[in-house]
Amino acid sequence: MTGRNLNFKHRVAVVGAGLTLFRRRMLETPQELAWLAARQALDEAGLTLKDIDCVVIGSAPDAFDGVHMKGEYLAEGAGGIRKPVVRVYVGGATGVFVPIAAWWHAASGLCKRVLAVAEEKMSHAAKPHPQYVFRYIWDPVVERPISPNLLWIFAMEMHRYMYKCNVKKEDIALVAVKNKRNACGHPSAQLCNPHIKVEDVLNSEVLVWPVNRLDVSPVSDGAAAVVLASEEEARRITDTPVWIKGIGWTLDTTHWTNRELAYPEYVRRAAEMAYRMAGIDNPRKQIDVAEPYDPFDYKELHHMEGLGLAKRCEAPILTREGVTQRDGDLPINPSGGLLGVGNPIAAAGLMKVAEIFWQIRGEAGARQVKKPVYTGLAQAWGDLMQAGTVIVMGI
Amino acid sequence: MGWFGFQPEVVDYSFREMVFKAAQRAYEDAGGLDPRGEVDAFVSCQEDFWEGISIADEFAPDPVGGAMKPVYTVAGDGLQCVGQAYMMIRSGLFDVVVVESHGKPSDVETLDEVMFMATDPISIRPLALENVHALAALEARAYMAEFGVAEEHLDAVVEKAHKAGVKNQRAVFASPGRSRSATPVVAEPLREADIAKFVDAAVVVVLASERVAKKYNDAPVWVDGVWWSTETSTLELHNWAFPLHAREAADGAYAQAKIADPFKEVDFAEVDNRYAFKELQHIEALRLAPRGMAKDLLADGAFCPGGRLPVNLSGGALAEGVPFEAHGLARLSYAVGVMRGEIKAEVDRAETAVVHSWRGVPTTTSVVAVLRI
Numbered sequence: 001m002t003g004r005n006l007n008f009k010h011r012v013a014v015v016g017a018g019l020t021l022f023r024r025r026m027l028e029t030p031q032e033l034a035w036l037a038a039r040q041a042l043d044e045a046g047l048t049l050k051d052i053d054c055v056v057i058g059s060a061p062d063a064f065d066g067v068h069m070k071g072e073y074l075a076e077g078a079g080g081i082r083k084p085v086v087r088v089y090v091g092g093a094t095g096v097f098v099p100i101a102a103w104w105h106a107a108s109g110l111c112k113r114v115l116a117v118a119e120e121k122m123s124h125a126a127k128p129h130p131q132y133v134f135r136y137i138w139d140p141v142v143e144r145p146i147s148p149n150l151l152w153i154f155a156m157e158m159h160r161y162m163y164k165c166n167v168k169k170e171d172i173a174l175v176a177v178k179n180k181r182n183a184c185g186h187p188s189a190q191l192c193n194p195h196i197k198v199e200d201v202l203n204s205e206v207l208v209w210p211v212n213r214l215d216v217s218p219v220s221d222g223a224a225a226v227v228l229a230s231e232e233e234a235r236r237i238t239d240t241p242v243w244i245k246g247i248g249w250t251l252d253t254t255h256w257t258n259r260e261l262a263y264p265e266y267v268r269r270a271a272e273m274a275y276r277m278a279g280i281d282n283p284r285k286q287i288d289v290a291e292p293y294d295p296f297d298y299k300e301l302h303h304m305e306g307l308g309l310a311k312r313c314e315a316p317i318l319t320r321e322g323v324t325q326r327d328g329d330l331p332i333n334p335s336g337g338l339l340g341v342g343n344p345i346a347a348a349g350l351m352k353v354a355e356i357f358w359q360i361r362g363e364a365g366a367r368q369v370k371k372p373v374y375t376g377l378a379q380a381w382g383d384l385m386q387a388g389t390v391i392v393m394g395i
Numbered sequence: 396m397g398w399f400g401f402q403p404e405v406v407d408y409s410f411r412e413m414v415f416k417a418a419q420r421a422y423e424d425a426g427g428l429d430p431r432g433e434v435d436a437f438v439s440c441q442e443d444f445w446e447g448i449s450i451a452d453e454f455a456p457d458p459v460g461g462a463m464k465p466v467y468t469v470a471g472d473g474l475q476c477v478g479q480a481y482m483m484i485r486s487g488l489f490d491v492v493v494v495e496s497h498g499k500p501s502d503v504e505t506l507d508e509v510m511f512m513a514t515d516p517i518s519i520r521p522l523a524l525e526n527v528h529a530l531a532a533l534e535a536r537a538y539m540a541e542f543g544v545a546e547e548h549l550d551a552v553v554e555k556a557h558k559a560g561v562k563n564q565r566a567v568f569a570s571p572g573r574s575r576s577a578t579p580v581v582a583e584p585l586r587e588a589d590i591a592k593f594v595d596a597a598v599v600v601v602l603a604s605e606r607v608a609k610k611y612n613d614a615p616v617w618v619d620g621v622w623w624s625t626e627t628s629t630l631e632l633h634n635w636a637f638p639l640h641a642r643e644a645a646d647g648a649y650a651q652a653k654i655a656d657p658f659k660e661v662d663f664a665e666v667d668n669r670y671a672f673k674e675l676q677h678i679e680a681l682r683l684a685p686r687g688m689a690k691d692l693l694a695d696g697a698f699c700p701g702g703r704l705p706v707n708l709s710g711g712a713l714a715e716g717v718p719f720e721a722h723g724l725a726r727l728s729y730a731v732g733v734m735r736g737e738i739k740a741e742v743d744r745a746e747t748a749v750v751h752s753w754r755g756v757p758t759t760t761s762v763v764a765v766l767r768i
Contacts, residue, residue, distance in 0.1 A: 068512035107486035253462035
């Protein structure tokens with residue numbers, strides 16, 4: 001089974017990261033957004049496009065950008081021209097998967113310096129709302145005829161979690177409050193709100209009970225990029241490489257209706273794979289900072305439990321006690337996450353990886369957590385409540 | 396290796412059932428491999444718009460036995476998935492990786508419109524081309540003008556493909572009596588017979604590390620190199636006369652496989668010929684003929700079955716059809732069949748093969764793999 005042989009020929013490090021603004025209705029084309037992030041990552045690593053051997057692109061449904069074979073189109077802005085470029089895809093979990101795929105590009109010894117770029121331009125997709133794209137994600141035979149909406153099934157999941165763990169909406173709203181406040185330290189943030197309170201979340205419009213508008217991340221455009229390098233190259237490029245210590249991912253069955261929605265087993269398995277590779281046996285103690293995927297506030301709690309950062313049903317308690325605050329014992333989403341920085345699907349996942357990179361280097365500015373950071377984790381989630389992607393990084 | 400379909404319209408099976416069938420055959424072929432216990436990761440190659448499903452990768456795990464395991468999708472040709480699997484195995488983290496790709500074009504009502512959606516939304520789409528093959532026709536014109544390729548050379552490519560295809564059990568479009576020049580013009584200089592039809596198919600390939608391969612197969616076919624490249628996707632700026640992407644992909648794969656002179660060292664090739672002129676272009680890009688010389692070597696019979704370096708013993712896409720992103724795996728599976736001796740083909744030696752795929756207009760990506768036994 002995976003992880004049997006841990007004697008890799010090539011260790012791989014992240015040596016630079018870049019991020020565009022996350023906004024609704026950006027004027028740049030998808031290609032331009034990709035390039036803005038890519039160039040920033042290259043600049044941070046002190047490299048140019050000529051130094052890059054291979055490119056990995058991540059982007060979620062083609063329908064958002066409205067381009068068939070979006071990878072071919074994005075190859076232009078992502079710096080993939082006249083290079084081996086590949087687009088990988090695991091729905092919403094794509095953002096964290098991009099550096100996972102980039103890892104084996106370098107770990108195989110076939111590429112020395114790899115550019116990983118994620119882009120999403122949602123706001124001009126479909127009418128009347130980008131949500132319309134989600135009408136086409138269902139089983140064409142048994143589900144599409146009942147016209148489900150993506151928010152419905154997440155409302156079911158949230159409700160199930162609340163029921164199983166006896167969690168109140170007030171407890172869950174604390175996550176939205178924390179993340180939207182954290183985002184005020186982030187230069188890319190779309191939804192910073194330093195004054196937001198739990199009542200604001202509870203009083204925002206109900207979309208599908210128990211999901212209110214401020215429980216959900218916004219529609220965003222944006223791009224993110226990281227540069228990866230094999231050990232020898234990484235040491236040449238920088239004195240402070242951030243090593244990729246573990247990768248893991250899992251896809252559960254497509255049949256979401258048969259799933260226990262209260263606990264993301266697929267995230268647990270993905271984390272297990274990454275922890276085994278990274279030699280982590282007590283994540284609660286060994287992970288200093290984490291960026292779990294938070295497109296909804298309850299998902300942060302859900303994912304903390306799946307990742308073993310909290311026991312089952314314990315995440316709301318840790319949140320209430322302030323453990324997950326930026327100055328807490330286990331800072332969770334110090335960037336502001338998707339709820340605060342924004343959610344251009346694939347780019348949002350890679351933003352989390354970039355955040356962990358900056359946290360470990362001590363370069364997160366106003367967002368830098370109080371405790372020293374040696375090991376961090378980023379995680380994303382996607383498809384039909386089905387995919388979990390996990391990356392562990394450290395010094 | 397397992398495949399299913401290669402019919403213009405597979406009516407009795409959904410795309411998921413087709414993949415299941417292909418996977419079942421592949422696992423049987425790999426000595427009864429158990430996908431639930433013995434596979435480390437699964438890769439699926441597909442595109443949302445071909446599937447008619449947004450986030451189509453949701454459907455990847457179940458048909459291959461990958462639910463609750465590491466599964467992901469590459470939005471690219473199946474051969475690119477082989478490239479990813481190759482890297483994964485070389486990293487040391489994975490021993491057995493399964494690659495899947497499928498296409499069910501018969502489900503798509505608006506193929507031309509979908510293909511046109513792949514063009515740049517700002518610079519090309521406003522042209523509202525009525526026929527997306529016009530983009531290939533422009534490339535054909537540029538190539539033919541630069542290298543003195545005439546219509547009779549395209550006649551020869553089509554004739555060779557259909558003759559070879561007759562011996563390929565899954566080449567449903569092979570019709571050797573058909574004369575290219577008698578078919579109507581689609582977009583000057585492309586005639587109907589120049590353009591491969593679409594076909595429904597699924598192909599599943601099992602790749603394993605050197606450490607464990609012999610456990611599943613006594614005579615494995617080794618992937619000695621695989622590489623890919625993308626030329627500029629801005630149509631108006633790319634090289635219309637020569638597929639640089641195929642040249643760069645080939646050079647990368649040859650370097651890994653330590654092949655210095657492909658024309659001498661490669662025994663046979665399976666290349667993309669979804670347009671007849673593309674076969675000549677790709678032969679040259681893969682250094683199996685000097686630039687502009689493929690037409691002459693073809694006329695001499697070098698690339699025919701039994702020739703000096705047979706190209707597309709299967710008949711290629713012109714005879715088999717194009718199953719969307721499974722096309723590269725179709726080429727690969729045919730080459731593997733020939734190398735294992737399961738397919739009786741007219742080839743002197745079948746120890747080193749080169750396999751190539753391209754994704755059709757308006758894309759500029761090629762993948763090349765070198766296989767050895």
